[in-house]
Amino acid sequence: MVFPEVGPMTRTQVTTDVASLIEQVKTGDVRALSRAITLLEIGGPNGAAVSQRLGPRRGRANVIGVTGYPGAGKSTLIAQLIAAYRRLGMTVGVLAVDISSRVTGGALLGDRIRMQDWAADAGVYIRSMATRGHAGGLARATGDAVRVLETAEYDVVLIETIGVGQGELDVMDVAATVVAVVAPGLGDEVQAMKAGLLEVAxxxxxxxxxxxxxxxxxxxxxxxxxxxxxVVATTGEGVGDLLALIAERRRMRDLAASGIRPSLRSARRQS
Ligand SMILES: Nc1nc2c(ncn2[C@@H]2O[C@H](COP(=O)(O)OP(=O)(O)OP(=O)(O)O)[C@@H](O)[C@H]2O)c(=O)[nH]1
Ligand SMILES: [Mg+2]
Structure with a gap:
């Protein structure tokens, strides 16, 4: 199947091909879901058609945002979370979002190498999403990419993003649980986290x-x-406790959705 990014396709043709693409995504076809996410990143009529065809968010996947300053250990922690959820038999999709249009791009490449441990595991899908154009557009594409992974029925979706800027907040709007990662010994960083990131975490x-x-x-x-x-992300120490906190938060959200008002402060950001 050929999807020209630009070309003289009519709206009907685009919609028809996207419809079959989405059908393939529903079967968990990794090539199809990669293609769908690429079309979303590019935008235009194909991206819009994918977005439209996906329908509303299903809300079944546990969507977890992992945010924090560069080098805090987000990728290392995500690798531990992947391992932990896989041990529970759950499938995991990861979106590594580079929202800051960093000059080198080296860190993202580093992510890929570390995360490549999972390349052979069919229960894990890892995707880097780089800045193309506006941060707001990237945030939208990320939200849609989460819907793609939900359509492919991943149990858990992890989103890695750097915790700076307004665009990051948009990305975090799609996550049911936002985990902020802080490294010790960085006084200024912690102060900044208090002012901004802790608001969304x-x-x-x-x-x-x-x-x-x-x-x-x-x-x-x-x-x-x-x-x-x-937590010690390099060894996995504390990751079990983190999983328990995430699970508790999900329970609280489910209770809230069913009309019962949870009293725990940890469930303060209900949506
Ligand atoms: N000692 C120690 N080092 C860690 C720990 N977690 C991560 N690191 C190291 O910190 C460095 C940065 O880790 P990453 O996981 O790449 O951090 P990141 O937040 O994903 O970085 P960016 O993607 O560049 O924003 C790596 O060298 C890790 O090995 C930890 O718990 N203890
Ligand atoms: Mg990283």
């Missing part, structure tokens, strides 16, 4: 718990956010 992870200063950062952040925990 449901769970704060103090990563690099093996570093001196982790306890101080942990104590400091506890005053600001009810759900703070220490």
């Amino acid at each position: 449901h769970i704060v992870v103090v990563n690099k718990g093996d570093h001196p200063g982790a306890e101080t950062t942990l104590r400091d952040l506890r005053e600001w956010c009810p759900s703070v925990l220490k």
